[in-house]
Amino acid sequence: MDYLNFFSQDAGDRHHTKEIVAVKIMEQLWIEGIRRKLRIEKDSRVSTDIKIVCGEKKTEFMVNYIEELQKKTKTFFLAAKQSSKNYYFHACESGNKPTGKSMGKACETRANSCEAYVSFKFIEETGFTAVVVRQQLTHTGHDLSNPEERKKNAINPELLGFVEIWLTQGLSISQIVIKSCDWACSRGYTDKHERRFFLTPEDVRLVKRHLRIFTLPDINDAVSVKKLVTGELKENICFFQPLTKDQPLVIVVQTPQQKALLQENPHPMFFMDASYKGLTSYGYALYDLVLVNQTGRGVPFAYLIMSQESSAIVALCLNMLCSRNPKFYPRSVMIDRDLKELNAIREVFPKTKVLLCWFHVLQAVHRWVTSRDGGNLSPDQRHVVIHAMTLMKACITEEDFVTVSTSVCNDLGSNRVTTYLKVLWLPLASRTMGQFWTTI
Numbered sequence: 001m002d003y004l005n006f007f008s009q010d011a012g013d014r015h016h017t018k019e020i021v022a023v024k025i026m027e028q029l030w031i032e033g034i035r036r037k038l039r040i041e042k043d044s045r046v047s048t049d050i051k052i053v054c055g056e057k058k059t060e061f062m063v064n065y066i067e068e069l070q071k072k073t074k075t076f077f078l079a080a081k082q083s084s085k086n087y088y089f090h091a092c093e094s095g096n097k098p099t100g101k102s103m104g105k106a107c108e109t110r111a112n113s114c115e116a117y118v119s120f121k122f123i124e125e126t127g128f129t130a131v132v133v134r135q136q137l138t139h140t141g142h143d144l145s146n147p148e149e150r151k152k153n154a155i156n157p158e159l160l161g162f163v164e165i166w167l168t169q170g171l172s173i174s175q176i177v178i179k180s181c182d183w184a185c186s187r188g189y190t191d192k193h194e195r196r197f198f199l200t201p202e203d204v205r206l207v208k209r210h211l212r213i214f215t216l217p218d219i220n221d222a223v224s225v226k227k228l229v230t231g232e233l234k235e236n237i238c239f240f241q242p243l244t245k246d247q248p249l250v251i252v253v254q255t256p257q258q259k260a261l262l263q264e265n266p267h268p269m270f271f272m273d274a275s276y277k278g279l280t281s282y283g284y285a286l287y288d289l290v291l292v293n294q295t296g297r298g299v300p301f302a303y304l305i306m307s308q309e310s311s312a313i314v315a316l317c318l319n320m321l322c323s324r325n326p327k328f329y330p331r332s333v334m335i336d337r338d339l340k341e342l343n344a345i346r347e348v349f350p351k352t353k354v355l356l357c358w359f360h361v362l363q364a365v366h367r368w369v370t371s372r373d374g375g376n377l378s379p380d381q382r383h384v385v386i387h388a389m390t391l392m393k394a395c396i397t398e399e400d401f402v403t404v405s406t407s408v409c410n411d412l413g414s415n416r417v418t419t420y421l422k423v424l425w426l427p428l429a430s431r432t433m434g435q436f437w438t439t440i
């Protein structure tokens with residue numbers, strides 16, 4: 001700002017001009033103050049700028065800034081991550097860390113750990129708002145000039161919106177490819193390698209798949225589920241009990257491929273374990289039933305979903321599974337120490353051997369010895385207990401087991417720990433540690 005211009009202005013209200021100048025000087029002083037307090041930037045690629053935000057809202061300022069920058073540099077930035085109230089960080093769209101097999105190769109993934117970013121830190125003081133804009137615009141991990149890498153670009157959001165509309169209108173994949181090409185050309189884009197604007201049939205198919213996930217047939221989820229399992233997904237459903245006031249939701253899922261798999265292995269050893277929150281949005285139980293196939297791989301052959309868990313419901317599911325797979329009778333089943341599962345299996349498959357998963361046993365014991373309400377043991381004591389469990393597991397005969405477990409209990413000394421082991425685990429020995437002396 002050239003202040004001399006203000007003073008030399010001969011505009012009518014000199015008094016008013018003076019006021020503006022005073023404000024400008026105050027702002028300038030304030031900015032200088034902020035600048036002095038800034039941390040010293042070690043990364044020489046980073047440039048820092050302080051601007052006064054006036055008239056605009058914070059988000060408006062950022063949106064305009066990013067848009068301008070994207071246009072100018074022909075790069076794209078991810079949506080802001082906000083780590084504190086006034087701090088917003090936009091990483092380069094290739095800034096995510098790679099997770100899969102691609103190892104971050106820019107021709108295979110957009111997660112290239114690129115270090116470029118723009119960040120905004122807003123500072124508000126007595127009516128002024130300033131923003132510290134930091135930017136590091138040297139892109140790493142990907143090469144902006146390589147046309148091969150542009151195949152990995154995300155679809156332009158505006159075009160994506162159109163593709164979704166065209167899909168819901170029932171246009172075919174190839175029609176949509178042509179339409180999107182017209183759309184891109186009409187907006188002046190010419191680089192056919194640029195996946196952001198020029199889509200392949202596979203891109204459109206991917207959008208279609210996502211769209212199907214998010215468009216449910218009814219606003220009420222229970223109704224949606226009923227429509228889906230009795231309609232579109234019918235061939236994958238072995239049993240369905242709709243959710244009502246009087247009964248829980250129960251779904252037994254088995255795809256035709258899974259049914260064939262079970263037909264090939266009608267007397268498998270199988271594993272059963274449930275997951276809850278984090279996997280199903282309602283926190284309902286989802287049971288995974290996995291068998292060991294002829295090549296020794298664990299493969300899921302059915303899933304049970306239930307809104308309420310009890311032995312009776314698990315047994316109902318297993319019975320339904322049996323009625324749809326008449327030859328199915330497992331040799332043995334491995335579970336964690338869950339009584340609901342144990343009782344259900346005993347009821348449906350009385351001749352099946354039930355084994356407790358050694359991993360779950362150790363996990364449960366470990367949780368107990370470390371928890372404050374449980375063993376609350378020191379690391380050394382914990383080690384002794386886990387070592388004792390391993391000794392017991394290694395027993396080959398029942399006789400051995402009795403000898404070892406007795407001496408282990410004597411050695412442990414602590415009443416609390418030995419009581420816990422005696423009550424909860426030792427009676428189950430023939431199912432767990434005993435799996436070595438009972439033939440499966």
Ligand SMILES: [Zn+2]
Binds near residue numbers: 092093094095114140
């Ligand atoms: Zn980048």
